Amino acid sequence: MRRITKTVQGMPATDGAGVKLKRVIGTPALDLIDPFLMLDEFGSDDPDSWIAGFPDHPHRGFETVTIMLEGRVRHGDSVGNKGVIEAGDVQWMTAGRGIIHSEMPERAEGRLRGFQLWLNLPAALKMTPPRYQDTPAARIPEVDVGETRLRVITGEAFGVKGPVESLIPVRLLQARLQAGGALDLPLPAAHNCFGYVYEGEVAADGKTLARGTLAVFEGGDRIALRAGQAGASVLLCDAMPIREPVARYGPFVMNTREELMRAFDDYQRGVLTA
Numbered sequence: 001m002r003r004i005t006k007t008v009q010g011m012p013a014t015d016g017a018g019v020k021l022k023r024v025i026g027t028p029a030l031d032l033i034d035p036f037l038m039l040d041e042f043g044s045d046d047p048d049s050w051i052a053g054f055p056d057h058p059h060r061g062f063e064t065v066t067i068m069l070e071g072r073v074r075h076g077d078s079v080g081n082k083g084v085i086e087a088g089d090v091q092w093m094t095a096g097r098g099i100i101h102s103e104m105p106e107r108a109e110g111r112l113r114g115f116q117l118w119l120n121l122p123a124a125l126k127m128t129p130p131r132y133q134d135t136p137a138a139r140i141p142e143v144d145v146g147e148t149r150l151r152v153i154t155g156e157a158f159g160v161k162g163p164v165e166s167l168i169p170v171r172l173l174q175a176r177l178q179a180g181g182a183l184d185l186p187l188p189a190a191h192n193c194f195g196y197v198y199e200g201e202v203a204a205d206g207k208t209l210a211r212g213t214l215a216v217f218e219g220g221d222r223i224a225l226r227a228g229q230a231g232a233s234v235l236l237c238d239a240m241p242i243r244e245p246v247a248r249y250g251p252f253v254m255n256t257r258e259e260l261m262r263a264f265d266d267y268q269r270g271v272l273t274a
Contacts, residue, residue: 001224002193002217004205006030009212010041024196024214026118033192033216034241035120035168037062037253041198041212043069043113056102058272059095060263061126062253063119065172066091066103067153067235069198071112077101078273081132088137090153092164096121096128098263098272115198115235117172122242123255125167130273139163147181147227150174155238157185170239177202177227177234185236189221193238200232 008030010022024030026038066073068085075091076082078100085091093101105112121128135153142151143160150157154164155171162172169191175183177200187193195204196214202225209215217223225234247254252263266272 001222002187002205002220004207004215005218006216007207007209008214010214013040022212025194030214030216032120032246033194034243035170035239036117036192036194036237037120037246037248038116038118039196039214040116041114041196042116043111056100058098058100058251058267059093060098060252060254060266060272061259062095062121063167064091064093064095065115065117065119065153066093067115067117067172067174069113069115071114072106073103073112073114074106075101075103077130077132079130081134083134085134086137088140090135090140090164092133092135092154092166094121094128094131094133094167096126096130098266099130100273117237118253119166119168119170119239120242120246120253121167123244126254126259128167133164135163145183147178148183149176150183151176168240168242171237173236175225175232175234175236177225177232179227179229179231181227181231183225184222185225186222187238188240190240191238192241193217193223193236195223195225195237196235198233198235200230201228202226202232202234203228 010024013023021040021042024039073085151174152160152162153172154162197209201210
């Protein structure tokens with residue numbers, strides 16, 4: 001069984017045009033979990049904290065995953081993709097060699113709430129052509145495992161395969177545990193793994209993980225969770241580490257400082273997406 005080697009709480013941050021969020025990975029307390037570069041949780045019923053959104057901005061060298069829990073976001077990019085991400089939908093964007101896109105929240109009933117995860121790419125894939133995979137909630141399969149319902153976004157769990165295609169070996173799951181419910185999840189021993197509790201609380205490795213807590217699991221080939229009396233929802237992510245140098249600044253993630261400088265230069269010259 002894997003042990004918990006680190007737990008962290010997210011820290012308040014702002015991004016885009018002043019969107020208030022909680023940054024969980026990509027902070028002084030937790031720089032990265034190879035290949036996971038950043039995890040943000042956004043959520044508020046105050047439109048003033050998010051309505052300015054994320055106007056046009058560039059990316060190169062990695063992928064972003066947006067998981068919507070509540071609300072609606074309209075997106076568009078420099079290669080002609082556009083659409084709306086609704087509650088339950090997932091958008092998987094491969095920036096690859098370069099893309100310029102925008103993500104603008106829209107007013108809807110209730111709150112705006114969700115996650116954005118940044119996933120690194122190895123040097124051999126950093127300059128791959130950009131692409132989008134917009135996946136509606138209805139296409140994302142769920143499987144009941146005892147007292148837990150698993151939503152499989154990418155990768156495979158208990159014989160169910162997620163619809164999103166990843167360029168590297170990665171699995172993203174959303175687990176909803178009933179009150180007092182348990183989950184025993186096998187995973188590849190070589191994968192790095194974390195769990196982020198976004199509703200309720202769970203017990204794991206003799207520790208209680210409250211809402212808003214991320215736990216890093218190491219060693220072994222399975223993890224065991226048990227929900228508290230209010231039940232729990234957990235984002236579970238595991239992936240094969242890339243084990244390459246990481247050079248990142250703002251919207252670009254490369255392997256060297258020289259590659260970063262080239263990305264900024266390409267953007268300023270208007271050839272980032274060429």
